[in-house]
Amino acid sequence: MTDVGTQNETKGLKVLRPESRFRFACHEGLGCFTQCCRDITIVLTPYDILRIKNALGISSGLFLEQYTHSLMGKSGFSGVILKMADDEQRSCPFVTPHGCSIYEDRPWSCRVYPLQPESTKLTEKSGKSYYSVMGIPFCQGFEENQTTTVQNWLASQGIPHYLEMEKPFKKITTNPFLSDKHIKNYKIQQMCFMACYDLDRFRRFVFESSFLHQFDTDPREIDKIGSDDVALYRFAMKWLEYGLIGQHVLKVNPGVLAAKKQELGIR
Ligand code: SF4
Ligand code: SF4
Known part of the structure; x- marks a missing residue:
């Protein structure tokens, strides 16, 4: 449930306001638990890598070699993505039956879910961040009774700190x-x-x-x-x-x- 009444459709951009509410909760009791940690593309920011390699207690070089692929962008800047395991489900290397083994240091994109940033030239010019709710069909978290606002969700997942750390890179x-x-x-x-x-x-x-x-x-x-x-x-x-x-x-x-x-x- 998203609070459609508070969606902002200014200039064709459909986004949620910070105070917009949506229904979501994720826990081990759900049938979909950890399904979302498989067969996905997770782009890692420099700060994601810093946090995860320190959580694992290994060097950045070893982390990049063992856990990532790099892709060269048109700009000449490389992007780094998390390497999924070579199993049938292409599982994230950090997923366990009880959830994420690096939960405190999980990447930015795992934290922000079920929200996703809506970035256009207009939003970038305004210097503000806008979000919408992602629709993953198998995610049962949207059927739970708990509701929260966009700003509370972002704060509870540590997103403001991650955005701050990403600023010099961006x-x-x-x-x-x-x-x-x-x-x-x-x-x-x-x-x-x-x-x-x-x-x-x-x-x-x-x-x-x-x-x-x-x-x-x-x-x-x-x-x-x-x-x-x-x-x-x-x-x-x-x-x-x-x-x-x-x-x-x-x-x-x-x-x-x-x-x-x-x-x-x-x-
Ligand atoms: S699919 Fe949704 S509810 Fe299920 S584990 Fe992933 S985030 Fe949580
Ligand atoms: S890093 Fe953690 S939360 Fe993100 S996909 Fe892997 S197991 Fe799931």
């Missing part, structure tokens, strides 16, 4: 400069992949290459990214913003800059 991938340009250079594509998804490798790159010599960095920030994955992810996004979009979010080491100018004969 700022890059939705930048008009990049969407027109497309990244064609293979080496740059690989650097983007590492910064977005393979954080443990990015950390080694920062600390084991000449990276720290190239940039005038804050020692406290560098200290933090040595052990804090969220700080490392934010730093990686800053590096991409600097390198791909030319935003001055990182400062080049003045000595390196002077040497480069001398090399190029620039005063």
Whole structure:
């Protein structure tokens, strides 16, 4: 049951308002329990990967190798999807008879269900998020008596935090400069992949290459990214913003800059 009376049909866009109510509950007693965790395409965000690899206690490299496929998008940015098991039902590798084994760290798209974001140029321009209810025919959760509002559901599933964490990544991938340009250079594509998804490798790159010599960095920030994955992810996004979009979010080491100018004969 969705509260159709509060649907917003502005300019042909049919979405729910934050206060719109819908009927839904999911629990182990339902006949459909865990059916939705099979044969599905789950696109993982950088923050999804950060959370899951830490929940599993493995490196980002091992997680990517064992649990994901990557797909190259037209923009030159890769997307990463969860690899389903090679069984008859193509089960999610984390599903158990009692539910999700990584429930606290499950991906964004599993959290948001049964809602789905409605994204159009209009909604993106407004900077607001809109949702509709997904209609999966076998899902019995819609027949339960419990009702909730869109905003309460999103809050209860931790979605505001996930949206906040996705912001620096989205700022890059939705930048008009990049969407027109497309990244064609293979080496740059690989650097983007590492910064977005393979954080443990990015950390080694920062600390084991000449990276720290190239940039005038804050020692406290560098200290933090040595052990804090969220700080490392934010730093990686800053590096991409600097390198791909030319935003001055990182400062080049003045000595390196002077040497480069001398090399190029620039005063
Ligand atoms: S199909 Fe719906 S009700 Fe059933 S387990 Fe999945 S989300 Fe829950
Ligand atoms: S990650 Fe968890 S909730 Fe998502 S499909 Fe897999 S088992 Fe289901």
